[in-house]
Amino acid sequence: MVTVGLLYPGHSAEDDYPTLEARLDGAVKLPVVITSVGEDAHRVDALLDLGRAERLAEGAAELASSQPDAVMWACTSGSFVFGPEGARNQASGVAQALGVPASSTSLAFVDACNRLGIHRVAVAASYPEDVAQHFVRFLTGGGVEVVSMGSHGIITAAEVGTLAPERVVAMVKAADHPDAEAILVPDTAMHTLEIIDDLEAAVGKPVLTANQVTVWKGLELVGPVPYLPNLGTLFSGTTRGKSE
Incomplete structure (x- = not known):
């Protein structure tokens, strides 16, 4: 069984992941660690604080006990505000901390x-x-x-x-x-x-x-993404002629 660890900021829709895990009846494990939040605001300064390296490092340390095969920073705005290079740096920091591949929702x-x-x-x-x-x-x-x-x-x-x-x-x-x-x-x-x-x-x-592509990318970091029901075209195995 593949375990995709999720670093999730605060509390809003984190229950999407355990609900999916239960629906898939053990096909995938999706442990969630809640990362710290300064101010819950869709504002650039607050989002830059939300995604800073120290918060991700603290979450990664807590996630280690779940022994994930891959890790996702499950936050779109807290990754895209850093730009492509900054988002890649976020993922690299998490990957180095845990010794497994990592990415983020924006990527x-x-x-x-x-x-x-x-x-x-x-x-x-x-x-x-x-x-x-x-x-x-x-x-x-x-x-x-x-x-x-x-x-x-x-x-x-x-x-x-x-x-x-x-x-x-x-x-x-x-x-x-x-x-x-x-x-x-x-x-x-x-x-x-x-x-x-x-x-x-x-x-x-x-x-x-966001939550769909987060799960997909976490699985893709480990190997071929399996077909999973009721998760749309992305999980159907259908492509439009372009691969990675």
Whole structure:
């Protein structure tokens, strides 16, 4: 059994992961360690503090007892605000601390798009506009073009964690664009792992969510990603002709 350790900031949708683990009946282990949070705010200065090396190192030390095969910094905004190089440095620090491969949610979004051969996307962001634009720049730096973006101005992760499934579906539908090959939903504070198929059905194209790509990338760091049911196109084994 593969164990993907998750460093998750604060409390909002961390229960998405044990719920998925239970649903998969032991196929994957997803131990979660909650990392410390200064201020719960989707604001650049707060996010730079959220993702600083000391917080990740403390979480990594706590995660060591779970003996993970790979580790994910399960936070989109707390990785993309550092830019591509900064995000890679975050992952490298965690990997060195634990001696296993590591990545982050932001890096996982770019890698997932590459795996599916997706070049143009729409973004359904819970964040305020200025924070969401950091994600757009991060994707652009990874060769992914953002053709449209909806930002919803939600300041705290705690509030995002309370969004009902129908609200998430509405956000994804509102963000869609005819030129978008997929919709990206970049916030691990949002509960999405039980509604991926519903989201894809609503727009008729792949939907990549933060918690989904986090699990996928953690598995991909270890070896071939297995087919997992009800987790959308990304876990179906389907590609559009482009590999890593």
